[in-house]
Amino acid sequence: MQQSELDFVNNLRQSSPYIEAHQGKTIVIYIPSELLSLDSEEDERLFQLAKDVVLLNHLGMKTVITLGVELQLNEAFERDHLTWETHFNCRVTTKEHLKTFVETIGQARAQIESEFTEACSEEQSTLTIISGNWVTARPKGIIQGIDFQHTGALRKINHEAIARSLSIGQVVLLTPLTYSLTGEMFNLNSLEQAFSVAKALEADKLMIFSSPESLVDLPKQMSMSQLNALNTQTSEPKQKRLLSLIQSTHSKIKRIHLLDQNEPGAILLELFTRDGVGTMIFTDRYHxxxxxxxxxxxxxxxxxxxxxxxxxxxxxxxxxxxxxxxxxxxxxxxxxxxxxxxxxxxxxxxxxxxxxxxxxxxxxxxxxxxxxxxxxxxxxxxxxxxxxxxxxxxxxxxxxxxxxxxxxxxxxxxxxxxxxxxxxxxxxxxxxxx
Ligand SMILES: CC(C)(COP(=O)(O)OP(=O)(O)OC[C@H]1O[C@@H](n2cnc3c(N)ncnc32)[C@H](O)[C@@H]1OP(=O)(O)O)[C@@H](O)C(=O)NCCC(=O)NCCS
Incomplete structure (x- = not known):
């Protein structure tokens, strides 16, 4: 047997307990806007991730994807000569922004659907990816005199309907475009949405892709008390934002994994190898x-x-x-x-x-x-x-x-x-x- 064949057999043996352990489990994956490259010919990251999700599905895992589109929105607003304000790390979405916002979300959705279709065809899978109006929003409102207008806050998640789609083997896609019960459109922070959906579904894992700067010097595993301590020490703003969000919203999510958005195959290495490649945050067993x-x-x-x-x-x-x-x-x-x-x-x-x-x-x-x-x-x-x-x-x-x-x-x-x-x-x- 050649060395490469031996390695394959050994790797398969080592990952088999994890394959069994993750079967039937629900994971929520947050994909940041950096992975939705404007030039998909050049940048294969989203396509590779789509292939990884198809594989997870083959292995019996249920997947929800929440999509960030921050960079695409910046670019589209600039192209359409629209300016915007940001307060408390949150974009104010105005009525004038809505047309460009909806178009940008449509494009992002089309890109992810096309990558998945190609990935499914390569992997000979009949998997489909669907999106819908499972999440309802309300206005974020007026905070310290600033009216956030069409920037929304999450109101309700129809998690039973999401679970039904997952149970028939579909991948569920959530974008920042959400609706109020009166039919108004709202721009919802998709990372926050990922946390809320993971909680509502009682997901086994929330996997967050993030920039290398926000992950710098994080240990392989940490308990919530370690995370709290780290958050007081870090001076990297992106890391602080991420850790603060986890601190405020982690409850009821068993495991949160932070992964480098530039690392190919990160999700597979994290789930199916003993040491993983990211940072796992324990929210239940603090050991x-x-x-x-x-x-x-x-x-x-x-x-x-x-x-x-x-x-x-x-x-x-x-x-x-x-x-x-x-x-x-x-x-x-x-x-x-x-x-x-x-x-x-x-x-x-x-x-x-x-x-x-x-x-x-x-x-x-x-x-x-x-x-x-x-x-x-x-x-x-x-x-x-x-x-x-x-x-x-x-x-x-x-x-x-x-x-x-x-x-x-x-x-x-x-x-x-x-x-x-x-x-x-x-x-x-x-x-x-x-
Ligand atoms: C042996 C010991 C370290 C295992 O720790 P643990 O965290 O419970 O181990 P794991 O969860 O990985 O394994 C648990 C399994 O080991 C089995 N197990 C525990 N002690 C065992 C023993 N003495 N002989 C055989 N199997 C044993 C359990 O029944 C359980 O089996 P199951 O999964 O089929 O139910 C722990 O039982 C212990 O501290 N024992 C007393 C100290 C000791 O014997 N130390 C070794 C000194 S040389």
Whole structure:
């Protein structure tokens, strides 16, 4: 088998749990105006994204797209010699703007429909993309003396009707053009609309494409409390706008993913690879994995004490733990330690994993697996080829996670001499692949 074929098989194997996990899930995708390039011959980003959405649909996911048209509107207004005002980061849409606004939305819709039609034909899919009047608006009103006229605020979402379209396999497209119950037209902020629709549909994920500047230095994962802290520190205006919007509207959306609009295939990499390529914001489970610090010693001791009592873990004194704290990683939920594991170098090739524990209240949520993966990653980064461990109760769990039984004689010499024959621990080993 050639290397490229092997890579394909391995990649397919690695993504299969994610394919299963995402089946039947609803995602809302926000596409900013930058992706609706004026020159689609030159810029393939929207076409590639359309192909990715077709693939998601093939894999059983339901997709709603909300479309931003800010750049296209700027250009059309300038072309038609129309000026506009912006207050509080929001464009005032006047009666004079409406004709150009409606035309621009029509063009954007036509562009996205044509890209989808081509993508479906290439992917041999019968998928259709539809838009409609599911979202009703009301005037944004007069704020601090400024009348926003035809700039709207969201009034109601007919989410049952959207869900019906999704259930028969259609992709739903929402644009900023919305109507009031009296039939007036309104320009609605499409990013805000994306949040509201995700909430109303109880979507599993909201995926936001954004500019690299607004994503600069964001971590791979963050809890809402980390996001709040970051928002007070950042000086990048685009990032501040994005984070503030998430802060004010995140409730009821389980996961928010921020993706770079210039990264090809970002949505697939984010959904179907372990590490993803964007930033995932947890709004429900506030946990994250990080290296342990001296302040975590008490939390780790509380976590492992009952397991030491039961003889599942070897006893560690506070002093020993303090000395070895740099070997530990922890899972913290807010400030509470709910999981830990340690990595000890044995010789040049091998390291030992020890002291893996998850708070019983949080077991069965794959946190143990996440910690194991973090330790394996760390071991690989340090160029170890084998990961050993000794266990008295948990060999089956480790075997299910790729470990194999080994003999005491296979342990590095240094470790063999320390092996406690009274404990009769089982020796397990996993070969690490770069
Ligand atoms: C082993 C441990 C870390 C797993 O953490 P976790 O977050 O619950 O793990 P996951 O959610 O990834 O896996 C849960 C699965 O492992 C199974 N499992 C838990 N302990 C197990 C054991 N000792 N042997 C076999 N399977 C076990 C659970 O039944 C569950 O199976 P299911 O998904 O079929 O219901 C956790 O159970 C723990 O802290 N155990 C006590 C400490 C320990 O044994 N540490 C190892 C020291 S060497």
């Amino acid at each position: 994250h994995i990080r290296p342990a610090t001296f302040e975590d010693v008490s939390g780790i001791l509380m976590l492992i004490a009952p397991l030491e009592e039961e003889g599942i873990l070897v006893k560690r004194s506070r002093e020993k733990l303090e000395l070895e704290i740099e070997n530990f990683v922890v899972i913290a939920r807010d400030d509470h330690i709910i999981g830990c594991a340690a990595l000890y170098p044995m010789d040049e090739q091998s390291a030992e994993m020890a002291c893996l524990a998850i708070d019983p209240a949080y077991q069965g949520q794959s946190l143990g697996e996440e910690l194991l993966q973090a330790i394996e990653k760390q071991a690989m980064q340090n160029r170890f080829q084998n990961l050993f461990l000794l266990t008295t109760h948990t060999d089956h769990w480790f075997i299910e996670h790729g470990f194999k039984k080994a003999q005491v004689a296979e342990l590095p010499e240094k470790k063999q001499s320390l092996y406690n024959y009274q404990r009769q621990s089982k020796v397990l080993v996993k070969a690490l692949k770069a």
